[in-house]
Every structure is written in structure tokens, then in C-alpha cells.
Amino acid sequence: MTMSSQAYSLPAPRKRLPRIRLGVLLVLPALTAITLLYALPLMRSLVTAFRDGSGAWTTEHVVRAFSLYGRDMLFSMGVVSASLALIAVMSIAIAGYLTLGATPWAVRVLRWLYRWPLFIPFVVTGQIARSFLATNGMMNNVLVETGLMASSSAQSFLDWRGLVLTFAWKQIPFVTLLLAGAMAAVERSHIEAARNAGASRLRCLFEIVLPQAAPTLWVGLILSMVAMLSVLSVPMMLIAGNPTMMTSMMAHRITYYGDYGIANALGLFSYALTAVTAWFYLRLTLRREAGA
């Protein structure tokens, strides 16, 4: 999928028909900007991953990236998968209740509550998590004070669990917002009919509402995954030592060694991870459309 970006160059406008020339002219500035700011750096990242110091082609960076940071790659995949699972479950629960909930006041309160973290910057989320999830942070303190946990068993959540919780805290509102929108667009008459036929609300959710809103859920989850694989501040603030997210190690390679080769090889892996997921998603939607 990354290769398609190479097609950014357009046919020269001058020789084209005058009818389309205006449109091309209007798009051209934005296209130039995206080419310089996106396509060019993208090319550079792909090329540098395979070039050694003298400019010859090599796979050494990729090999070294795997041998040095293989564990971090697995860690990233694990954290992202766990976060996505948590995000999916929670946003289905919240959006489902917002759509089908029977208690109007509870629906109103929940609608007001859930989206607070929606636009909170990642860097702020990282700081919040750092003080909230620490051994003697507020979460453990509240658990101890309310007698739910012995103070001796308090432990720090600033590891993979902290990352999963932080990513989920930030992304659940986003996916829920999308999903609740999609669920609201489902024909009420379908739900009413099922309800009249005696189906429980839970069954309605999983057999009628969710299947229709599923494509939106997928889009939300893929966007969340990209976000989690892009964020630098949160893993830097939460995770000490290794293994950690690949983003942290890319930055480490560059800030400590000025080593763009291995950093870009790591970047390659995060592209691949996203591309594979996107491919699964596309196959899924294509099959669904073919089946429909």
C-alpha cells in the first residue's frame, strides 16, 4: 500500500484539456505540499532503511533492527493488540448502552461522561497516567483506602499494563463516538421488530445493531492502531528500559547515535504492521460487499 504513494506525480497540466486545467491548478498547491512534506520523507525513510554509510544497498539495518529490537517489536504488537481488544469491548459496551439503554437518565449521564478524554493530548495523557498509575499513585491509594487492596500488595502499573490502560483511556471515547454515530444510523424499525419478536437487548446489540455498525468499528480501531504506533511521548514517559514501544527505540537510535538506518528499518516494520491490518480490513469489506 505504501508503494501507491509513488504515483504522486501528475501528468503535466499544460498539455491537458483546458476543461480540467482549472481543477488541476486548484489541487496543485496542496499536492505539492503533501509531496514535499509527506511523499519525500516517506521515500527517504524507505531508502535509508536499505542504504549503508557509503550509499550502497544493504539489508544490514533491517537485520540489526530485528536482532537488537525484536523483543520491542513483539512488545509493541502485544500492547497494541491488548489495547485494541480493550477499546473494542468498552466502546461496544458504551455505544451499545447509549443506543439501546432503557434508563434515560443513565444514558444521558453516560453520554456526558464518556467523551471527556476525547481531545486530551497524548502528552498530557502520559503525564496523567504517570502520576495516577504509579505504585503510590491515586489509583492504588483509592483501592487501599477503600479497603479493596492491602497496601503491601500495591504495585506500579507503569509497564505494558499502564500503556494499555492509557491508550484505552484516550482512544475509547474516539471509537465510541464513531460507533455510537453508526449505531444511531441503524434503522430503528429493525430493532423494534426484533424487540417485538422477543429478542433481548443484548441479542439486539450483537445480532442487529453491531453487524451493521461493524465497518465503522473497524475504521475506528485501525485509526487507533495507527495512533498508538505513532505516539512517542507516552511510551517515553511511562516505560523505563526494555522492552518498550518501537517508537521509543526509533527516537533512541536517532537522539543517541544519529543512526537513521536502524531507525528507519524500525519504521519499516511499523508500516508493515499497519499495512497487513489494512489489507485484512479491505479483504473483509470486499468479501462482505460481495456477499451482500
Place this chain on the structure above:
Amino acid sequence: MKPLALTLGLLTSAVAAPAMAATTLNVFTAGDDNMVEYINEFLAPRFEAEHPDVRVRALGTGPGDAGSQAIYETLSAQRENATWGVDVAVIHQRMAGQMAEEGLLGAYVDSLPTGELASAASARNALGVDVEGYVMPMFQSQIAIAYNPALLGQPPQSYQALAEWAEEHPGQFGYNGITGGMAGVGFVFGWMYAFTDMMDTLQNGPWEEDAPEHWAEALDQLRTFNQHVTLTPGNAGTMDAMNRGEIAMGPVWMDMYYTWMADGRLNPDFRLLLLEPGMPGQPMYYVIPERAEHAELAAEFIALATSPEVQAEGIVGRFNWFPGIDAEHVRDVLSDAQWAQLYSDVTPETLAERGLSMPQADYFRAILEAYESHVSH
């Protein structure tokens, strides 16, 4: 939109007021936030009082070698320019050597009035590279182990004892690995001094190509050790974890430790110690880039910063750091009480015996690479 315009206007005036000064002296400093704070809060007002038309702008480039690397990249990016946007830089030892070798630094110390006040070996040689004339030490910093007496009465005194102690008390020792600042890096160097038989070679050379092959045992031990300790995020993270009671001891920079202590940000009961056979320390250097725009002003700034008065009042008196210039020049300006305070945790004898230098540049990099491929991997 009106409130926005109003805010903008207010902001512009707030920013523009100090910017009225004719000349801006750009001081780039590597290291943690406390370095920026020292320059901003202590040095800048004094220098500006002497030079009313100059404004000092301190910019922090981040902790550890990454901060020095950022300064190096800033300078080498401007290599072709007539003047460079950095007037004074404060950098670590390893990068000082590399930058001097690449011709990025100007030789200024010989004509500096305070130039003769720093005679320590580290003022002439940075990890095996001759930097004489290019650097003035800002202060001498030392890595030490901070511990919480409330959580352990008899702290281990050597690396060997620490390794055993950590095994018995899992999670109670914490350090920041090698990616989060120099305190952790220095701790690892100390580990290599203790558990390889190359302590002297690592510090003084010569470089031996096959040396890393002899480190396997020490690195394996460190790998085991790491399974019993808590890894903290950064130099500050270690002190933070101590503050929160998560760990009982960990390596810290003494300068940072004392800054926090003076701020009331650290539990005043904490104490420091140096592990046997020794832990590394290093000076931070003042340097002037070869094509600094305000090289003369920069030299005056450094002369002020390395004068006995400022070193005594600021470095030692206010922040409890070890002076960069020779101690005898600073000693005269200080009271006995202040002098005693400097050595309240670590005696001068211990410091002389256990305060080591960082490894030579080649070993420096080789140890970090070996750590990444053997220990953290």
C-alpha cells in the same frame, strides 16, 4: 474572536518586552532541566547586570548524551554557514572530544582570565581526546547511590554486595537503564569496572578491538541483576521513584540530587554513598563553537561563570555541586560550614578513592552497544 486577539496582544507584549535587548546570547545546554534553571536563574541575571544590552537565552537540549548529540547536530547542520546560532554550549565529555576533533569548537581558554584556574586532567583530556584550550569545566559531577534510610539501615557498600542485596530484595533497587540519561549509563560503567578486570584500561586506554569479547560474564551478571531491579524512566525518574517509596535506592547525579533537595522536592532523610570499587563522574564543559556569532561575549560569559566568586556562590553555595575550577580557588571564598556541607555525605577521601572517570570514547560506545545486544535485548 475578540478574546483571541486580546490574548495575542497580551502575549506579544509579554514576549516582546525582554526581546527589546540589542543582542541575544544563545546558550545551549545538554543535561536535565536543572542545568537550564541554573543558567536562567543564576548566571543570566548576573551577566545581564554587567551587560545591560545583552539578553541571555538558555535552551535545554535534553538529558544525557542525547542532549550533547543534539547540540552536535545543530552545529554540524550549520557547518557551511558564516556564523552559527550557538554562542555558548554546555556539553558532556564524549561529545566534547568528537566536536573538537571535527573542528566545531573554538580555542578560547588561553585568553580567558580564568583559564588557569582549572588544572585537572579532565580540563585537558576528554575521554582520551585532547581538548586542551577548547573547554572549561562548568562543574564536576559525580554519580552516587542515593538510599532511603527508612527502608534500609545497612546499605550495601560495593557493587558485589549490591548484586547480592538486590537478589534478596527484588525491585528495591532502581536505575534508568542506558536510554534515560547518564546516571544509569554511569552505573553500568561502574558495573563494568567492578566485574571485568579492565577497570584501568577502560578509563585510560588503549583501545583493544577484541575487548568486548571479555565482557560476556559481566554482562550476563548484569542481565541477571536487571531481573531483580526496577527500571525507572530517566535520571529524575529514579529520584521520583524513591520519593514515591517504590524503590529504596538507586544511582543519581549528585548535582541533581542536591538541587531537588534544596527545592524541598526530595525527602530530606535520603543519604548518598559511593559503591566500591568506584562510580564514574564527569565535568560538564563550557565550549564556544568555532563560528559563534558573539564569540567575545561568550568568552566573557564563561569567564564570569568560571570565576571563583560565581563558582563558590552559585555552584557550591547555592546548589552544592562540586566546582569546575580547582577547589583551592573556591575554598577561600567559602565559609567552613559551606565547605563541610559539600562533603556531608561523601568524604573527600572516599571521593578521591571511588570517584572514577568515564570510559574512553571507544569503550564508551562499545559498552553501550554491548548492553543493548546482551543485556536489554
Place this chain on the structure above:
Amino acid sequence: MTIARIASPLVLGALLGLVAFIVFGPLLNLAMWAFAEQWFYPNRLPTGWGFSFWERVFRPRAGAWTSLFNTVLVACAAVALSMALAIPAGYALARQALPARSVIMLLFLLPQAFPNLPIFVNIAAIFYQWGLNGTLVGVVLVHALPGLVYAVWIATATFSAVDRSLEEAARNLGASPLRSFTDITLPQALPGLLAASIFVFLDSIDEFTGTFFVGAPEITTLPLLMFNASMGGNYQVAAITALILLIPSVGFMLVIERFLKADVLSRVGR
């Protein structure tokens, strides 16, 4: 049968209370740090409260004012730049016959569809050569990249939603293409374009990674200031900066539905 029917309002209330704690607990903790003068183990609550760290953040030398100014300036410039590029592009993509339209749309999707850290790293390397690193221009450009993507998509969707018949009527009455655009199309598209601007603005205020590689240390924005304070262990300073950053974020969250109309949302990406 269902949870909701069995659950008494008490259980429901308890569940909502839990949600409230999960959402607001971390925020409350942050607010406490902003006013804590002294707080260390084993105290569960701060042992000293006060404003002395606020004074420290906002004293002239501390850099908070400069960072705030930079943040707002960069955000406004990024909005101006990306909207100036996105309005004509969005109009053309919505209305004009373009060669390889789907490829262009895909190109404008890619920056959001793939992790952007490698991009920022390489932009920084390229900007070094162009002398843009550490300059406001460089930072504005790097902020305009994600902004441009949002802006083009929302603008395209917005222009597609504008009623075409009114435009054609104006043209039939003799208005020039430009006139019909400024008098008819633009006013109708304004809410959507405003939404796009707000998105770009928020995105720029929150931007960390790009500024970290391209701007630091010369250009400091609030997120960078916050990050440095946090990594330097200055929890109070970090908390205060974070609170400032929360103002636009929370403010927009509360009014988002007024700006994102369903008819525009449903067209995004078409």
C-alpha cells in the same frame, strides 16, 4: 432478562460512579499536582498546598510565556496555511473532473493511515539540509502536514454537501464562477470549513513528535515544555502546563456536535 432491566438504579449508579472515577480520577490527580507544594511518600495527599509553582512557571524567564506564544502562533499559522491549500483543493476534488482523483484522495489519506513517526524523523533530516530546523517556519510546516490532511478531507466533504442547484442558478443569472463561489458556495460551506479549522488548530496545539524533532530546542511549544518538565521530574510544572493544554481540548469536546454535522461526517472519505 437484560442487564439493564434486572439492574436496580443503585447498581446502575455504582457503575456510572466507576466510569466517573475512571474518567475524572486521573484528571483530579493532575489538578492536585498543580497545587501541591510538597508531596512525597508515604503521604497519600500533598503535605503543602500553594501557588508557588504557578509563580515559577509564569515568571518571565521560565519560558512558559514564550511557549504559549509559540503554540498559539504556530497553531494559527498552521490553520491559515492548511486552509489556504485545502479550500481550493477540496473544491476541485468535490466539483471538478480530475485525472487520477482516487489516487489523489489516497495520497491525502496515507499520512493518517500509517504511523507518522518515521515521517517526522525524516522531515527533520531533510529540514536540516534546508536550514528549516529550529525555525518557526519549519515547525509550522510540520504542523500543517497532519492539518492539511484533515482540512482537505473535511473541505472536500463540505463542498460535496453544498447544494449545487443554487450555484447553477447564480451562474444562469450571469454571475461569474468566482462570484458564485464567494457569494453562494463559500457561505454554505463555512460551518464545515470552520470545523476543519478547529480540527487543525487543536491538532497543532497537541502536536508533540514533529516539534520534538524539528523545533527543539530552539522552538519550544507547550507540549514540549510539559514533556521536559515531566521527564525532569518537575511534576508540578508539568501538571500546570497540562492544565493549560486541557482548556482548548475540553472546551472543544463539549461543543463538538455543534460543529460536526452528520451530513458532513457521512461524506468524509467519499
